[in-house]
Amino acid sequence: MLDNILDIQSISKSFGNVHALQNVSLQIKRGSVFGILGPNGSGKTTLLSIVLGVNHQNEGAFSWFGGETAEEGRKKTGALLETPNFYHYLSGFENLRIAARIKEKKNTDLDAILNTVGLYDRKDSIFSGYSLGMKQRLAIGSALIGNPEVLVLDEPTNGLDPAGIAEVRELIMSLYNQGKTIILASHLLDEVEKVCTEVAILKNGKVLEQGSVGNALTTGSSLQIAAKDIEQLKSVLSGYPGIKSIQVEKNLLNINHDGSIKAADLNKYLSQQCIYLSQLTEKKKNLESIFIELTKNN
């Protein structure tokens, strides 16, 4: 079951002089929760607009479900793009009815969906009277119509309070457990790290890194060490294998390494050099530090 749900090949898109996407290629596997992480303006929504058929790419191609067009793909996809877009003078229920008709799923149990997203009690209220969080919930509800195989969620927790964010997270996890593929665009690292199985980091329209959240992106680690003479410590470590960079921070050293250095081995080596550490802390890199490192360097 590891075939690709969505295959994006070298997509580029410009708006005038702005290169919104540059040569973006991504493969999204069936059954994964794929996070597209990037700061505001990095091209996440543009990329999703293209694969959903709203915008056109200048170069490159994409295919859904191993060879289907955007139009065919959309019918098996539930999507929330950027902001909740509904008819402001209609109720939540009436808006979902329109969406269900367009999706050719007119027999969908809309009450059940409204219950899932916690809007059943307000289903007959006019959309324009909804709070931002309620609008967002309705948009998620709309994406769930027809029980689609794939959900594309662009910033789904926008405007939600902490309880709402936790609920959306639970909803995503339960959909994932049902075997659905979820494509989640977000600028919230925490959100991506908690729910995604794979992630691509996007900045200025380029993919900086992509891989599994559990492995590829969390290899590389760091150590924090301190000794009496920081300068001597730094010079002794300069030739040590596996070190990528050393930063002096107040009276300790931050060592970034490729993951091969073990704290005990390093301690042993330093004591052989007659340096005795006053502090040795091993730090596993999280997505946040990788993200900041990548976006800073690029």
Place this chain on the structure above:
Amino acid sequence: MGDLLLIEWMKIRKYRTFWIISGLFFVLMPFFFYLFKAGTVSVTMGSIILNKSYSFPGLWTVLCYTASWFVYLLGCIVIILVTNEYVFKTNRQNVIDGWSKLDFLHAKILMVLVLSLVATLWLWLYGLIFGSIQGGGTSPFDSNEKLLYFFIYTFNHLFLALLLGFLLKRSGLAIGLYFFYITILEFIIKSIINHRIHEGFGNLLPLESSDYLIPAPLSANFNKIINAPENYGNGTFVIASLIYIVIYYIVLRIYLLKVDWK
């Protein structure tokens, strides 16, 4: 196709602005027609002729001409319905939900078609009732081709409004340009073409061509008096109007397939 229309209906059936503006057409038009009639009765000279025009078949000419002024209201509502979709980004949502951009366009065209048909039907019913009460004249089914001309006129108008709505995306701008075109711009272009290029060609402009299908009552007599140049026949104007409708469609189709919906 039925589904496209049904979805359009679901969108507008609870939209108050739609009911208010189209209500103005369906209610004000007959009301003004009645006032128009009451007012002209007192006009000397023409009163005899105009009185006759309120019986069949002359009634259809006067009624279609009066109603043609109210079609602008329907043009406004069409512009609002299209630009609303852009403002609230529901056009994008419709596509994300599974429509193609052409489905979106076709749904709007069907809505315009039905609106034109309903307006024509309303005019026909109103004319039948009014003419029967008025009495005199010939059969109510004489000169019913005027209603076909009114339908073409309305469809042409509303399709142009649709085009402006799609291209300009903002209701204020589109409605402003729509009125500027119908009140001033087309008249200026028509005069330039007729005087500088070729007499009569200017009468074939987009809305002019269908305006001539429902001329003002007595305009034929008036033209004779002032010795106006020969004009094209109704057949030419029908064909010209239909050609414009096809052009609007092709322009919209090409535009929508090319443009991004940001």
